[in-house]
Every structure is written in C-alpha cells, then in structure tokens.
Amino acid sequence: xxxxxxxxxxxxxxxxxxxxxxxxxxxxxxxxxxxxxxxxxxxxxxxxxxxxxxxxxxxxxxxxxxxxxxxxxxxxxxxxxxxxxxxxxxxxxxxxxxxxxxxxxxxxxxxxxxxxxxxxxxxxxxxxxxxxxxxxxxxxxxxxxxxxxxxxxxxxxxxxxxxxxxxxxxxxxxxxxxxxxxxxxxxxxxxxxxxxxxxxxxxxxxxxxxxxxxxxxxxxxxxxxxxxxxxxxxxxxxxxxxxxxxxxxxxxxxxxxxxxxxxxxxxxxxxxxxxxxxxxxxxxxxxxxxxxxxxxxxxxxxxxxxxxxxxxxxxxxxxxxxxxxxxxxxxxxxxxxxxxxxxxxxxxxxxxxxxxxxxxxxxxxxxxxxxxxxxxxxxxxxxxxxxxxxxxxxxxxxxxxxxxxxxxxxxxxxxxxxxxxxxxxxxxxxxxxxxxxxxxxxxxxxxxxxxxxxxxxxxxxxxxxxxxxxxxxxxxxxxxxxxxxxxxxxxxxxxxxxxxxxxxxxxxxxxxxxxxxxxxxxxxxxxxxxxxxxxxxxxxxxxxxxxxxxxxxxxxxxxxxxxxxxxxxxxxxxxxxxxxxxxxxxxxxxxxxxxxxxxxxxxxxxxxxxxxxxxxxxxxxxxxxxxxxxxxxxxxxxxxxxxxxxxxxxxxxxxxxxxxxxxxxxxxxxxxxxxxxxxxxxxxxxxxxxxxxxxxxxxxxxxxxxxxxxxxxxxxxxxxxxxxxxxxxxxxxxxxxxxxxxxxxxxxxxxxxxxxxxxxxxxxxxxxxxxxxxxxxxxxxxxxxxxxxxxxxx
Numbered sequence: 001x002x003x004x005x006x007x008x009x010x011x012x013x014x015x016x017x018x019x020x021x022x023x024x025x026x027x028x029x030x031x032x033x034x035x036x037x038x039x040x041x042x043x044x045x046x047x048x049x050x051x052x053x054x055x056x057x058x059x060x061x062x063x064x065x066x067x068x069x070x071x072x073x074x075x076x077x078x079x080x081x082x083x084x085x086x087x088x089x090x091x092x093x094x095x096x097x098x099x100x101x102x103x104x105x106x107x108x109x110x111x112x113x114x115x116x117x118x119x120x121x122x123x124x125x126x127x128x129x130x131x132x133x134x135x136x137x138x139x140x141x142x143x144x145x146x147x148x149x150x151x152x153x154x155x156x157x158x159x160x161x162x163x164x165x166x167x168x169x170x171x172x173x174x175x176x177x178x179x180x181x182x183x184x185x186x187x188x189x190x191x192x193x194x195x196x197x198x199x200x201x202x203x204x205x206x207x208x209x210x211x212x213x214x215x216x217x218x219x220x221x222x223x224x225x226x227x228x229x230x231x232x233x234x235x236x237x238x239x240x241x242x243x244x245x246x247x248x249x250x251x252x253x254x255x256x257x258x259x260x261x262x263x264x265x266x267x268x269x270x271x272x273x274x275x276x277x278x279x280x281x282x283x284x285x286x287x288x289x290x291x292x293x294x295x296x297x298x299x300x301x302x303x304x305x306x307x308x309x310x311x312x313x314x315x316x317x318x319x320x321x322x323x324x325x326x327x328x329x330x331x332x333x334x335x336x337x338x339x340x341x342x343x344x345x346x347x348x349x350x351x352x353x354x355x356x357x358x359x360x361x362x363x364x365x366x367x368x369x370x371x372x373x374x375x376x377x378x379x380x381x382x383x384x385x386x387x388x389x390x391x392x393x394x395x396x397x398x399x400x401x402x403x404x405x406x407x408x409x410x411x412x413x414x415x416x417x418x419x420x421x422x423x424x425x426x427x428x429x430x431x432x433x434x435x436x437x438x439x440x441x442x443x444x445x446x447x448x449x450x451x452x453x454x455x456x457x458x459x460x461x462x463x464x465x466x467x468x469x470x471x472x473x474x475x476x477x478x479x480x481x482x483x484x485x486x487x488x489x490x491x492x493x494x495x496x497x498x499x500x501x502x503x504x505x506x507x508x509x510x511x512x513x514x515x516x517x518x519x520x521x522x523x524x525x526x527x528x529x530x531x532x533x534x535x536x537x538x539x540x541x542x543x544x545x546x547x548x549x550x551x552x553x554x555x556x557x558x559x560x561x562x563x564x565x566x567x568x569x570x571x572x573x574x575x576x577x578x579x580x581x582x583x584x585x586x587x588x589x590x591x592x593x594x595x596x597x598x599x600x601x602x603x604x605x606x607x608x609x610x611x612x613x614x615x616x617x618x619x620x621x622x623x624x625x626x627x628x629x630x631x632x633x634x635x636x637x638x639x640x641x642x643x644x645x646x647x648x649x650x651x652x653x654x655x656x657x658x659x660x661x662x663x664x665x666x667x668x669x670x671x672x673x674x675x676x677x678x679x680x681x682x683x684x685x686x687x688x689x690x691x692x693x694x695x696x697x698x699x700x701x702x703x704x705x706x707x708x709x710x711x712x713x714x715x716x717x718x719x720x721x722x723x724x725x726x727x728x729x730x731x732x733x734x735x736x737x738x739x740x741x742x743x744x745x746x747x748x749x750x751x752x753x754x755x756x757x758x759x760x761x762x763x764x765x766x767x768x769x770x771x772x773x774x775x776x777x778x779x780x781x782x783x784x785x786x787x788x789x790x791x792x793x794x
Contacts, residue, residue, distance in 0.1 A: 041337035042347035044217060045088055045330050049075075049348060050355055051223040052329070052378070054240060054363070055371035056091040058160070059153055060099040062108060062322055065242055067091050068356040069321030073312045075349020078324060082308025083301030084280035085342040086287060088330035089312055091322040093378045094145075094275050097152045098267055098412050099322060106264070109252030112317045114261065116251055118268035119313030125269075126307035131277055140396035141403050141419040142278060143387040145271075148407025148415055150382025153375060160372035163188035163237070170408050187235040188369035191226045195373040198222040217333070219374060226370035238368045242360050250320045267413040268313075272325040276309045277302055279326030286335040288750060296340060298767030298774070329378070399423045432456035434480070436464045445469070447476045455486035465494045471502040478508070583619060590620045597623040600651040602644075602730075603663035604630040604670065608758050611663075623651045629670030629726070630662060632733040633692040641692070645737065652739040652749060660734060663754040664727040671722045695733070696726040710755065710764055710775040724775055727753045727766065 049071050057067030074089030082089065102111040125131070155173045156166040163185020167173045199222040205213055230237065254261050280300035287297050305326075312324040334344055355363070391400045402422045406415030434451035445468045449461065468474045476491070483491075495505045601622040603609055611617070611624050625647045632648070633641040651657045664671075673686070674693045681687075699705060700722055708715070708724040715721040731751050734740050743749035753766030755775045764775035 035340050035343070037338040037340050038344040039347065041334050041339035041344040042351065044215075044337040045334050045344065045348040046351040046355075047220040048217045048333055049088070049090055049327075049330055049352060050363075051219050051366070051371065051374055052093075052327075053091050053352070054366065055375040055378075056093060056096055057322060058368060058371050059093075059096045059157055059375045060322065061103050062099065062111070063248070063320070064240055065248055065356065066108075066320055066322045068352055069319050070316045070324050072349045072352045072356065073316035073319065073321055074324040074327075075345055075347075075352060077315050077349075078308040078312035078326075079342055079345030079349060080308075081304070081311050082342075083304030083306075084283055084326070085297055085300075086331065086335050086339050086345070087276075087280050087283045087300070087305070087326045088334050088345050088348065089276065089309060089324050089326050090330065092272075092275060092325040092327045093153060093375065093382065094149050095268070095271055095323045095325060096375075096379075097149050097407070098271055100156075101411065102264055102268075105260075106254050106256060107252075109250070109320075110254035110256075112251035112320050113254050114264050114268060115317030115321070115323045116314050117261075117265045117317075118272060118323065119310045119315075119317060121265060121269040122273055122306055122310030122313060124310075125273065126303050126305075126310060129303045131273075131302035131306045137274060138396065138399060138419075138423045139387075140391045140394070140399040141416060141423060142274060143384065143391060144400040144403025144419055145407055145412065145416055146275075147383045147387070147400070148404040149412065150379040151404070151408050153379030153382070157372040157376035157379065161188065161192040161369055161376060163369065185237065185369075187230075187237045188367070191230055191235070191237065191367045192369045192373035194229060195222045195226045195370040196377060198225045199374065199377055223366060223370050223374060226373075227366045230367050230370075231365055235367075240364050240366045240368065240371070242364055248320050251317055263413065268323050270416070271412060272309060272313065272323055273306060276305060276326035279328050279331055280305050282328060283326075283331050283335060286332060298776075299765075396423070396426070399426060428456075434460070436460050438464050438467050443473065445472050445474045447474065448479065449477065450479045452480050453478060453483040453487040453491075455484060458486055458490050461487065462490060462494070465491075468498065468503070470498075473504045473506075474498065475506045475508070587619055595620055595623070595655065597621060597651075597655055598658050599623065600625065600648070600655075600657045600660040601663065602626075602630055602632065602648075602660065604628065604665055604668055606665060606668065606758075609663070609665055609756060614756055614763055623647075623655055623657060625651075628686070628689060629668060629674070629693055630664050630730060631670075631689070631692040631726075632662065632730040632737075634695075634733050634736055635738070648734070648737055649739045652743050657749065659750045659752055660740065661752045661754050662727050662730045662734065663756060664723045665756045666720060666723065666758050666760075668719070668723050668726075671726060672719055675718060675722060693726060696722060696729040699729050700725040708775065712774075712776070724755055727755060727775075731766075 050068075053067035053071040054064050055067075057064045057070075071090040074091075078087075078089035099111065102114055106114065152170050155170055155177075158177070159166040159173060159180050162180050162183075164176075164180045164183065167176055199218050202216075202218040202221050203214055205211075229235075254264075280302060284299050287299075309324060309326070316322065316324050330348075334348075337344075339345075388397075388400070391397055399419055399422050403415050403419030406418040408415070410418070431452050431454055434449060434453060434457040436450075436457065437448045439446050439448075447464055447468065449457075451457075453461070465476075476495075491507070495507065498505055597620060599622050601611055601615070602625045603611060605626045605628050609626075611622060615622065625644060627644060631644070633644055635645060648660075651660070670690060670693065674690050674697060677687065677690065700707070707721060708728060710720070710724060715724060731753050734751060735744065740749065740751075744751070753775070755764040755766070756762070757764070767774050767776055
C-alpha cells in the first residue's frame with residue numbers, strides 16, 4: 001500500500017474518479033425523510049403549543065390568530081434556519097409584558113412592524129457574530145427579568161380567571177383586585193379551577209395506567225377538559241373568537257417619536273435574543289443527557305440561531321403575528337419526546353398551520369378563562385425557586401430582587417437596565433472591599449491583605465505598608481485570587497525601597513506559598529502559564545549565561561552527554577519547590593477518598609499531548625488511557641487487547657465515569673505508519689498493534705461515507721483525514737464493548753470525539769452536520785456545555 005489515499009472502489013462501467021486528499025468526494029443528494037421519533041415528538045409539541053399560543057395572545061391583548069401565526073413562523077422558519085436543531089420557537093411568555101405595552105402605546109399593526117424591525121436587528125447581530133456576548137449578562141438579571149414578567153402575567157391573568165378584565169399596569173391590577181374578587185364570575189372561576197386542577201394533577205397520575213396517560217400533554221388535557229365541561233354544561237362565558245383570515249390585520253408603519261420606536265425595537269430585540277440564546281444553551285444540556293443523540297445532534301450554533309430567530313420575527317411580524325423567541329417549555333418537551341432532528345420543530349409548525357385553517361370551529365369553543373388560567377400557571381412557574389436558591393448561593397439576591405421589582409413596576413427594559421446597574425455596583429463593591437491589617441509579633445511586622453487587590457485598594461495598601469518601620473523585618477500575606485497591575489507595581493516599589501533601606505520582606509500568598517517576580521524569559525517564547533514550563537527554555541540558563549560561539553560546541557557536548565535523569569531530577573525538584581505546596585491539600589483529599597474521575601480520556605501516547613493542559617483538568621479529574629494511535633481494539637479472542645479493554649471496563653463499571661472521550665491529534669506517527677504500511681513482511685509488535693487501525697483505513701476508502709471535515713474545511717492531507725476518521729471509527733469500536741453498550745443503553749455514559757491540532761494549539765469536538773462528521777472549534781459549541789464535558793464538575 002502506498003502512502004497516498006487508498007483507491008476507492010469504482011464501477012467498471014464508468015470512468016474512475018480520483019479524489020485528492022484536499023478534495024472530498026461529493027455527497028449524493030439526500031432525500032427528505034422524517035424519522036418516526038420526530039413525527040411523534042412534533043405531535044406532542046404541537047399539542048402543547050396550540051393552547052399556549054392562544055393563551056399568550058390573549059394575555060398580550062393581540063388578536064388570538066397572532067399567536068398561531070407566531071407559532072407557525074417559529075416552527076417553520078426558526079426551525080429550518082436556526083442553529084439549535086431541537087429548540088422550539090414561538091410566542092413566549094417572556095415577551096407578554098413587552099408586547100402588551102407596545103400594543104397599548106402604538107396599536108397592533110405598529111407592533112407588528114416593530115417585530116419586523118426587531119427581526120432585522122437580530123439578523124444584523126447574527127451577521128456580526130455577537131451572539132455570545134448576550135451570554136455575558138448575569139444569570140441573576142435574566143432570572144429576575146423572567147420572574148418579573150411572570151409576576152406581571154399572573155396578576156393580569158388573575159382578573160380574567162375571576163371573570164373580569166385586566167388593567168394596564170401591575171399596580172392598577174393590584175388595586176382593582178379586591179373589587180374583582182367581590183364581583184367574580186362563578187362560571188369563569190369554575191372553569192379556571194378545573195383547568196388548574198387538571199394541569200397540575202395530570203403529570204402525577206399513579207400506576208401503569210397513569211404512566212400511559214401522562215404521555216398526553218397536561219396543557220392540552222387541561223384546556224380540553226375545561227372546554228368539554230363548559231360545552232356540556234352549557235355555561236355562558238367568554239370564549240375564543242377567531243375572525244376570518246381575510247380580515248386579519250397585517251403590519252403597518254409605526255407612528256410616534258423615533259426614539260420611542262427605537263427603544264421599543266431594542267427592547268424586543270434584547271428580550272427575544274437573550275431568551276432564545278439561553279434557551280439554546282439549556283437545550284444543549286438536555287441533549288447531552290441523551291447518549292443516543294451523541295454524534296447525531298450537534299451543539300447549538302448561537303450566531304446561526306440568532307439569524308433563525310431574526311428571520312422568524314421578520315416573517316411573523318409581516319404576517320401579523322406576535323414576536324418569536326425560543327420557548328423552554330416546548331423545547332424541553334421536544335427533547336423528552338425523543339426528537340432526533342430539526343424535522344420535529346418544522347412539523348410542529350406545519351400542524352399549527354393546519355389547525356389554524358381547519359380547526360377554527362373547535363378552537364372557538366375554548367373558554368377564555370381556561371386559557372387565562374393556563375397562562376397564569378406559566379407565569380407563576382417563571383418565578384423559579386431553583387433560580388432563587390442559585391442566586392442566593394452566589395450572593396446575587398440583591399440583583400435578582402431589584403431586577404424583578406424593576407420589571408414589575410417600571411417595565412422590562414427599565415428593569416433590566418436597573419439590574420445591570422446594580423450588578424455592576426455589586427461587582428465594584430466586591431472588588432473594592434479589601435481588608436488590610438497590620439500587626440507586630442516578636443519584632444516582625446505582619447501585613448495581611450484579604451480580598452482582591454486592585455487599584456481601588458492601592459491607597460489603603462500604601463498607607464498600611466508605610467506603617468512598617470525602616471529596616472524592619474516584614475511579612476506580607478496576600479489572601480486573594482487577583483492582583484492588578486497598579487497594585488503589583490505599588491507592592492514591588494515598596495519592597496524594593498524597604499530592602500534597600502536594610503529591611504527584609506517575605507511576600508507570600510495563600511497558605512504561605514511565596515510570590516516572586518516573574519522570571520525574565522525574553523529569550524524564550526514559552527512563558528510559565530502553568531507551574532511547569534518548557535525545559536528547552538532553561539537549557540542555556542543552566543550555566544547562568546547564554547552560550548557564546550566559542551563555547552557552543554563544548555556546551556552542546558555537555559548537554560548531550562548529560563544523562564536524562566538530570567532533567568528528571570531537576571523537574572522533580574521544581575515540583576517539590578513550586579507546585580507541591582499548591583496541590584498538597586488536593587492530593588491529600590484524593591488519597592483519602594480514592595479516585596473518582598468523571599471522564600475516561602483515551603488518547604495517543606504522543607509526548608506533545610498534555611491532557612491536563614488541553615482539558616484544563618487537575619489531579620483526579622481524568623482517567624487517562626494512552627496508546628500508539630489512540631486505538632480501541634474490538635472485543636474478541638483474536639482482535640481484542642486486554643489492556644485497553646480492561647481499562648474501559650474498569651472506568652465504566654468500577655469508576656462509573658460519565659463520559660468517554662477519544663482524542664486524536666495532528667501529525668500522528670501511528671496514522672502515518674498505517675498509511676505507509678506495505679502488505680507482507682515481518683509482523684513486528686508495532687505492525688501487529690496497528691492492525692487495529694485497519695478499519696479506520698477502510699472507512700476512509702469507503703464510497704458510501706462522506707469524509708470527515710474540520711472547522712468547515714477539508715482536511716489538509718491524507719494523514720489528517722485518517723486522523724479524523726480514526727477518531728470516528730474508534731468511537732464505534734467503543735460501542736462494541738459490552739460495558740460501554742450497557743452504559744449507553746442506561747443513559748449512564750456519553751461518548752465524545754476530539755481532535756487536537758498540535759501546531760495550532762486548537763481543540764476540535766466531533767459533531768454531525770447534514771449527515772457528515774464535522775470537527776469544529778470548541779468555541780462553536782455552547783461554552784457552558786461542551787467545554788464543561790472536558791473539565792472537572794467542580
């Protein structure tokens with residue numbers, strides 16, 4: 001076999017086609033096929049979306065048909081274009097307050113035009129690739145915004161539940177509530193109570209029969225039950241009114257101050273974008289809990305998701321629909337119902353269109369009180385106790401409360417702006433709250449700094465340091481995790497002057513570890529970004545001076561003759577001196593508790609792959625198995641390898657790892673040897689081992705498989721192509737091991753492919769795009785999801 005790409009099998013009746021390594025063969029046209037899981041999931045999502053869309057339209061004061069238009073646009077447009085395959089978009093409860101305010105100020109047709117402009121703004125933001133900046137917003141602000149919107153929705157819908165009409169603001173609704181309770185409508189209250197009882201009791205039905213019935217969405221059961229009861233009992237109460245589509249109002253130009261319209265567009269853009277992007281991240285976390293989707297459903301591409309949401313808002317607003325955003329309730333139902341592709345989202349939009357055209361007589365039987373009760377329950381659930389506990393644990397309760405109250409009493413944009421201001425103030429307060437103390441013990445002056453040492457604390461630090469007398473012995477202990485440049489220079493200037501005046505300074509960090517000025521490494525391109533550093537940088541420093549031309553030969557001879565044990569001993573000495581104090585407590589804990597790694601990391605034995613560095617992991621985080629070519633031999637008497645199989649079994653069955661990563665790398669010598677291997681000849685140990693990579697070679701040469709791609713481009717050469725293909729093939733070998741197959745069936749473990757380009761210092765994760773394997777940058781995935789898979793859970 002030559003070193004080039006293996007020749008693919010060809011049909012003798014047609015001329016052979018030779019594909020260069022940098023030019024993968026064209027993939028055959030794919031027929032549109034809908035998996036059964038997508039069809040069933042789309043029906044479940046449709047049954048949830050139909051009543052919720054009508055209810056949200058009712059809560060905003062918009063025409064009820066607008067909710068159906070938005071649901072259809074979210075399913076068809078955002079579902080097809082968006083970057084989150086399993087996220088379901090449509091009218092969201094988080095947009096209810098914003099839309100209601102716009103309708104009151106500008107009217108319905110102008111609100112549709114504002115929705116179109118917001119969609120155009122989202123398209124612009126998506127083209128600028130700024131989607132990830134929205135994730136920089138503090139979660140306390142986002143949760144507070146949703147809680148404030150939820151309170152506003154619940155208070156307003158309570159009036160409809162009681163048979164009345166809501167007021168324009170939360171304060172007015174609260175003031176009018178006692179009078180509304182005194183004048184409650186018995187029929188409306190009874191249907192609302194029935195809706196709430198069914199909504200909360202249906203998911204808790206016991207027994208095997210209950211398990212079967214729970215497959216029907218609770219929202220559909222609640223609204224259908226109230227509708228059927230009201231119809232059979234002949235109750236007189238307001239019901240859904242869907243006017244003819246021929247009189248449906250479309251978008252019109254907004255009238256009013258330009259700044260006011262711009263603020264409205266900004267508000268809709270902000271709320272839609274943040275909610276959709278956070279929803280995409282949440283969907284990724286749900287998908288990661290389904291091992292069968294690994295390799296089939298890629299992680300969300302946030303910029304593309306922003307483009308999809310923008311296009312959906314343009315279409316929805318132009319057709320007279322509500323603003324569109326990703327919806328958590330429908331998205332989680334889509335994932336849990338077993339969806340495997342974006343086809344489920346698209347089909348749910350198709351079903352909404354069919355219902356809007358053919359089911360109008362049935363929809364007009366629904367009591368408005370039942371829809372109001374459903375939306376009120378959604379609003380109450382937006383005030384999440386889990387979110388409150390989370391922000392309390394992170395000491396951000398003030399930001400959460402201020403944002404919530406601001407949204408309730410001032411408005412969404414004002415409340416979010418107020419929350420951002422408070423969050424910045426809290427961060428500055430924490431940054432500037434540094435305690436600096438001075439005391440003298442047995443003639444030694446101790447200066448203790450607790451907290452972050454920034455320029456805000458430099459004046460107090462300077463005053464305290466000048467309390468140390470000239471020529472005295474001083475100990476400065478920094479008990480914080482951050483020191484900026486201004487504080488560092490102030491501390492170093494004082495230290496230099498104090499030492500020059502005859503004093504001594506012992507500068508230490510937490511637990512007494514010394515802090516020294518960084519070593520000058522101007523002659524070296526690899527700086528000490530971790531406790532270890534490249535030993536090549538210290539070769540010239542061994543003698544204290546750089547080598548001269550006269551002594552270079554002698555130095556080369558000395559370095560070459562020096563035993564490798566010298567470098568090993570020097571590294572151990574550096575570890576004991578610098579690194580051991582930093583990790584001693586952690587290693588002592590691991591010694592007591594035993595190893596509890598969360599991931600099995602199977603990679604090549606190549607010396608350039610530093611697993612702890614490229615995964616930002618520490619002691620005890622990874623259970624690492626290394627071999628030549630990161631191969632996973634298939635189980636069996638002839639082809640199996642007990643060492644690798646034993647490690648896999650031990651990691652899965654004993655250590656209970658939650659994920660297994662196969663990591664290949666660029667310039668792999670094993671893959672080069674596999675490509676260049678010739679048939680026949682003596683079977684050396686290396687050749688016998690590399691036979692486990694032959695399936696990867698066959699996979700690369702197969703006609704029926706598209707070649708793997710990396711970051712949207714074709715591999716640079718045949719070696720890189722084989723390296724990528726080998727990762728995919730070894731993941732299939734992993735599934736053949738009994739312990740792994742069992743864990744995958746139980747949902748206890750997930751598989752992940754990874755490729756590390758050594759020269760670029762760039763990691764790529766395996767996903768599937770349009771049926772082909774794609775290795776993409778870690779940055780292309782959800783930073784809260786994909787990266788965490790390779791890091792310690794803490």
